[in-house]
Amino acid sequence: MIDIGLDILSWVLLTLGGACVLIGGIGGLRLPDFYTRIHAASLTDTMATLLIFVGMMLQSGWSLATMKLFAIMLFLLLTGPTATYALANAALLSGLKPGDKGAQGKYGENVE
Amino acid sequence: MSLFSVRHASQRGEARLPAVLLLLLVLAASWMLWSGLYKPLLLGLGAFSCLLSAYLGHRMGFFRHQALMGLLPRLPGYWWWLLGEIAMSSIEVARLILKPAMPVSPVLVELEAQSESEVGQVILGNSITLSPGTVTLDVHKGKFLVHCLTSEGAEALRSGEVARRAARLEGS
Numbered sequence: 001m002i003d004i005g006l007d008i009l010s011w012v013l014l015t016l017g018g019a020c021v022l023i024g025g026i027g028g029l030r031l032p033d034f035y036t037r038i039h040a041a042s043l044t045d046t047m048a049t050l051l052i053f054v055g056m057m058l059q060s061g062w063s064l065a066t067m068k069l070f071a072i073m074l075f076l077l078l079t080g081p082t083a084t085y086a087l088a089n090a091a092l093l094s095g096l097k098p099g100d101k102g103a104q105g106k107y108g109e110n111v112e
Numbered sequence: 113m114s115l116f117s118v119r120h121a122s123q124r125g126e127a128r129l130p131a132v133l134l135l136l137l138v139l140a141a142s143w144m145l146w147s148g149l150y151k152p153l154l155l156g157l158g159a160f161s162c163l164l165s166a167y168l169g170h171r172m173g174f175f176r177h178q179a180l181m182g183l184l185p186r187l188p189g190y191w192w193w194l195l196g197e198i199a200m201s202s203i204e205v206a207r208l209i210l211k212p213a214m215p216v217s218p219v220l221v222e223l224e225a226q227s228e229s230e231v232g233q234v235i236l237g238n239s240i241t242l243s244p245g246t247v248t249l250d251v252h253k254g255k256f257l258v259h260c261l262t263s264e265g266a267e268a269l270r271s272g273e274v275a276r277r278a279a280r281l282e283g284s
Binding site: 068 | 142146148195198199202205206209210214218220237238239241242243244245246247248249250259261
């Protein structure tokens with residue numbers, strides 16, 4: 001009985017995680033410029049990571065694999081924002097201003 | 113030349129023996145746990161990796177931050193609160209993306225960190241980036257430049273709860 005409950009819970013989490021990845025992808029396409037697109041990526045980065053890893057941990061039960069999954073999740077959550085910061089900061093330092101026309105539109109637009 | 117080396121020494125900080133041993137112990141334990149194989153070759157590679165990691169950590173100034181151990185006990189509570197924030201802002205951002213009109217109102221917010229230490233500021237910056245809808249763009253002398261997807265998100269940030277909680281983490 002508990003097994004079925006855990007299975008259902010883990011599948012719900014995995015499905016929600018997959019939905020987060022999908023929505024993050026849609027957001028990456030729909031949002032207007034570089035800085036807003038980062039927010040969509042952060043949805044995939046954070047929430048999808050959490051949901052998918054907790055779902056997988058429920059599948060693997062009390063074992064060493066669960067510990068490893070937890071460690072991987074922790075590393076992803078610690079390094080993900082750092083990488084995002086490096087990306088956003090590099091864009092800022094190289095002169096891409098938030099809300100700038102150059103930050104949006106198709107490739108080749110607003111080239112000086 | 114002497115100036116150069118002094119600067120580097122201060123950046124790396126004093127590597128105290130207990131801290132180094134603790135780090136080596138943690139690294140060795142995690143190697144053994146993750147690998148699960150106890151052949152001489154793998155143990156040798158593990159010892160090499162541990163020493164290399166400790167040396168690289170020293171080069172990067174890991175031992176400069178003594179505060180790191182002090183905030184470990186308060187970390188789970190903070191993570192729990194952060195998890196709730198992440199969940200709420202995720203739903204917010206997901207709804208925003210899926211709305212046909214997609215009413216984004218990107219704002220830049222300048223935020224003052226309440227914590228003086230580098231570790232506290234890194235935790236604050238990463239927490240802001242971690243929650244969807246807000247991304248830290250720049251950190252300079254305790255001032256944070258944050259890009260928010262909506263003006264509501266910017267309001268929540270200006271209320272300063274994240275900064276307060278991150279500062280409380282260090283017990284200041």
